[in-house]
Amino acid sequence: MLKIIKSGLQTTVQDLGRFGFQKYGVIASGAMDPFAHRIANLLVGNGENAATLEMTMTGPTIQFQQDAFISLCGGDLSPQIDGTDLKMWRPAFVKEGSVLKFGAPRSGCRAYLAVAGGIDVPDLMNSKSTYLRAGIGGFHGRALQAGDIVPVNLISPQLAASLLHATGNGVEWKTAAPRYSSEPVVRMMKGRQFELFSRDSQSHIFSEAFAVSSHSDRMGYRLEGTRLSLEEPKELISEAVSFGSIQVPSDGNPIILLADRQTTGGYPKIGQVAAVDLPLVSQLKPGERIRFKEISVAEAQQLYLDQETQIRQLKVGINLKREAGK
Amino acid sequence: MPYTFSPLGEGAIVIEAGTEINEDTQKRVQAIAALLEAQPPAWMVEFIPAFTTVAVFYNPLAALYESVKSDLETLLPHAEETASSLSRTVEIPVCYGGEFGPDLDFVAEHNGLTPEQVIDIHTSGIYSVSMIGFAPGFPFISGMSEKIAAPRRESPRLRIPERTVGIAGKQTGVYPIETPGGWQLIGRTPIRLFRPEQEIPSLLRAGDKIVFRRISEKEYDAWKEEEHAENY
Numbered sequence: 001m002l003k004i005i006k007s008g009l010q011t012t013v014q015d016l017g018r019f020g021f022q023k024y025g026v027i028a029s030g031a032m033d034p035f036a037h038r039i040a041n042l043l044v045g046n047g048e049n050a051a052t053l054e055m056t057m058t059g060p061t062i063q064f065q066q067d068a069f070i071s072l073c074g075g076d077l078s079p080q081i082d083g084t085d086l087k088m089w090r091p092a093f094v095k096e097g098s099v100l101k102f103g104a105p106r107s108g109c110r111a112y113l114a115v116a117g118g119i120d121v122p123d124l125m126n127s128k129s130t131y132l133r134a135g136i137g138g139f140h141g142r143a144l145q146a147g148d149i150v151p152v153n154l155i156s157p158q159l160a161a162s163l164l165h166a167t168g169n170g171v172e173w174k175t176a177a178p179r180y181s182s183e184p185v186v187r188m189m190k191g192r193q194f195e196l197f198s199r200d201s202q203s204h205i206f207s208e209a210f211a212v213s214s215h216s217d218r219m220g221y222r223l224e225g226t227r228l229s230l231e232e233p234k235e236l237i238s239e240a241v242s243f244g245s246i247q248v249p250s251d252g253n254p255i256i257l258l259a260d261r262q263t264t265g266g267y268p269k270i271g272q273v274a275a276v277d278l279p280l281v282s283q284l285k286p287g288e289r290i291r292f293k294e295i296s297v298a299e300a301q302q303l304y305l306d307q308e309t310q311i312r313q314l315k316v317g318i319n320l321k322r323e324a325g326k
Numbered sequence: 327m328p329y330t331f332s333p334l335g336e337g338a339i340v341i342e343a344g345t346e347i348n349e350d351t352q353k354r355v356q357a358i359a360a361l362l363e364a365q366p367p368a369w370m371v372e373f374i375p376a377f378t379t380v381a382v383f384y385n386p387l388a389a390l391y392e393s394v395k396s397d398l399e400t401l402l403p404h405a406e407e408t409a410s411s412l413s414r415t416v417e418i419p420v421c422y423g424g425e426f427g428p429d430l431d432f433v434a435e436h437n438g439l440t441p442e443q444v445i446d447i448h449t450s451g452i453y454s455v456s457m458i459g460f461a462p463g464f465p466f467i468s469g470m471s472e473k474i475a476a477p478r479r480e481s482p483r484l485r486i487p488e489r490t491v492g493i494a495g496k497q498t499g500v501y502p503i504e505t506p507g508g509w510q511l512i513g514r515t516p517i518r519l520f521r522p523e524q525e526i527p528s529l530l531r532a533g534d535k536i537v538f539r540r541i542s543e544k545e546y547d548a549w550k551e552e553e554h555a556e557n558y
Contacts, residue, residue, distance in 0.1 A: 023359070025502075025520075133461075133505070189333070237347060238457070263374055263459050264460065274336065297335075301386045305386060
């Protein structure tokens with residue numbers, strides 16, 4: 001069990017999302033940085049979809065009420081265990097009573113804490129993700145608060161033994177991680193309404209940098225910079241949006257829709273961020289800047305397949321590391 | 327073939343069944359949804375039907391865009407034959423006015439009617455659900471009489487209680503969960519539109535017909551009590 005001493009800015013239980021219910025208007029939710037979430041799980045012998053804690057900007061303070069194997073992936077929020085720096089992107093053993101604390105963000109803004117066994121909250125519509133607005137899923141449908149006791153599933157003695165071996169040999173898996181940056185260039189496919197935008201806007205989206213506004217959250221990041229506009233005003237019919245859709249409301253400031261996006265939207269979509277680059281977006285802090293680079297759907301699909309291959313290889317590598325020496 | 331296709335990122339394809347909102351287009355959308363429900367392709371993750379489109383999400387590890395598109399081209403001509411002609415009618419009981427419908431008087435005044443007339447007109451329509459979206463179980467409802475149309479509030483309320491029935495322009499609808507909003511509130515229903523614990527979490531589905539029925543405060547309370555009893 002994990003005892004929450006301080007809540008941090010926003011700490012929620014997430015998995016890879018709630019799928020199959022968007023046709024009923026139920027948002028997908030899930031980890032903002034699915035890559036970090038998946039690797040964090042793999043490092044401690046969990047399935048990729050096991051529930052983790054997503055911690056934002058100011059991390060929580062957590063006391064472990066049992067011995068645990070953990071890993072932290074994603075943005076570097078200066079984690080410490082009992083006052084000693086904790087290395088990210090590798091498994092670690094923590095003793096009962098240890099306290100995990102965070103400091104200032106060094107890179108990115110969201111870290112994922114995986115605990116061997118996974119966070120034990122009930123499934124709701126096939127997912128453990130928190131849907132804050134509806135107050136459902138995750139830990140009682142809300143962000144964690146001081147005093148909460150968060151249950152963790154037990155693991156087998158065999159897994160514990162192999163994890164203990166793996167934590168001893170110091171291998172990090174950061175090499176495969178996205179290169180988080182405070183001014184990333186993100187690959188983007190043209191959106192379904194790209195051709196409706198003015199010539200200028202069509203070129204500005206690829207030539208200008210946009211700043212992340214402070215009105216940004218898990219639902220979407222609002223960007224500020226050169227305003228984008230349609231060639232002529234047009235009333236659009238609401239249709240589905242997805243993780244990474246870039247829509248442009250009438251004020252001309254683009255919004256990148258993220259994990260807690262609504263299921264449908266009526267604003268024109270100028271683009272769609274390639275899935276492999278979504279972690280670069282999700283780790284941006286307000287005030288940081290982003291640029292877009294054009295990519296085709298076929299190229300984005302190839303990048304996606306390449307990344308999946310890489311994750312499969314990582315999985316094999318991690319398992320070998322754990323098994324060796326047993 | 328009335329369909330066109332376009333990608334929505336690397337993991338979804340949008341089928342456009344028409345370019346404007348009308349009954350034919352919506353029938354085609356619902357037929358596609360029924361088909362995908364009955365015969366889900368192996369690569370499909372889920373789908374989102376809207377007014378004129380159906381977005382089909384897929385796993386690129388299982389199929390890439392061109393093959394998804396060609397599978398759909400083969401499948402879609404069967405959509406209309408699969409479509410169920412069974413249209414459900416769902417009755418939504420509403421307790422109008424009072425604290426549940428603080429804007430009923432405004433809607434009446436705005437249209438030169440009495441509150442009673444507004445209720446009569448609201449309960450005499452047969453509405454249909456065009457799409458579920460915006461919030462879980464939130465129905466986009468068409469078919470409200472223009473006689474009771476009313477503008478949105480100048481400044482939106484920060485919290486509208488769940489199950490509140492409202493009017494905005496020529497639309498009427500029910501907020502399934504508590505949310506901010508600018509609609510004019512005319513009443514509240516004791517029944518829940520969003521039921522996260524159930525296998526199908528939305529009471530309403532696109533294509534459903536809706537009728538609103540007026541109930542008294544007493545009936546409202548009785549209904550709520552019954553729901554309470556069922557839950558515990």
